[in-house]
Amino acid sequence: MADSTRSLLIGVAGGTGSGKTLLTTTLVARYAHIGVCIIDQDSYYHDQSHLSPEERTKVNFDQASAIDHPLLFDHLQRLIAGQAIRKPRYDFATHSRQAESDPVYPMPLIILEGLFTLWDPKCRSLMDLKVYVESDADIRFIRRLRRDTLERGRTVESVVVQYLTTVRPMHKLYVEPTRTYADIVVDNSDRLDAAVSIVERGIREFRPVLAPGDEDAVKG
Numbered sequence: 722m723a724d725s726t727r728s729l730l731i732g733v734a735g736g737t738g739s740g741k742t743l744l745t746t747t748l749v750a751r752y753a754h755i756g757v758c759i760i761d762q763d764s765y766y767h768d769q770s771h772l773s774p775e776e777r778t779k780v781n782f783d784q785a786s787a788i789d790h791p792l793l794f795d796h797l798q799r800l801i802a803g804q805a806i807r808k809p810r811y812d813f814a815t816h817s818r819q820a821e822s823d824p825v826y827p828m829p830l831i832i833l834e835g836l837f838t839l840w841d842p843k844c845r846s847l848m849d850l851k852v853y854v855e856s857d858a859d860i861r862f863i864r865r866l867r868r869d870t871l872e873r874g875r876t877v878e879s880v881v882v883q884y885l886t887t888v889r890p891m892h893k894l895y896v897e898p899t900r901t902y903a904d905i906v907v908d909n910s911d912r913l914d915a916a917v918s919i920v921e922r923g924i925r926e927f928r929p930v931l932a933p934g935d936e937d938a939v940k941g
């Protein structure tokens with residue numbers, strides 16, 4: 722029987738641009754009255770500061786080994802045990818960890834979100850609910866293109882080259898196969914409402930007391 726007093730850990734996985742982050746932030750708004758903390762897997766990329774700038778550009782950041790899974794596992798364990806952690810800050814412009822880190826405090830609901838959320842068996846073993854978000858490939862690429870050019874200062878050409886060279890093949894090799902581990906698979910090609918409702922039902926089935934709140938009240 723599940724311990725109803727400990728934090729509930731939800732893993733949200735899916736390909737680039739599938740809508741993982743949007744689903745996660747929507748769930749945070751819906752459950753803010755309970756207390757939610759987010760662990761974005763992107764913060765756990767290995768530090769590449771020991772490499773030259775040229776060598777860093779050759780690192781394949783779209784394979785599962787690019788993530789520091791042991792540190793991530795340790796941090797998830799600590800949060801579940803009720804301990805605060807210091808989450809790394811990753812600089813995507815320099816491919817290195819910053820000196821500063823961010824405190825994250827344990828909450829009744831913990832959400833881990835990222836490409837390889839369901840890849841590592843040890844991290845996966847800690848999850849109470851595993852969610853895989855999928856979307857049409859062309860929609861995912863457009864979303865990634867917008868994000869990388871607007872938020873990460875990338876050029877269109879560099880995004881396209883990376884997508885064709887590593888993102889797409891690594892998705893098929895590392896990300897898509899993790900779909901089989903999911904308890905819930907949702908499609909986010911169009912509207913998010915249906916996906917959110919499906920995940921909320923999954924949460925209620927596992928922990929009935931975790932009812933979503935009034936999102937408008939949370940925003941206001």
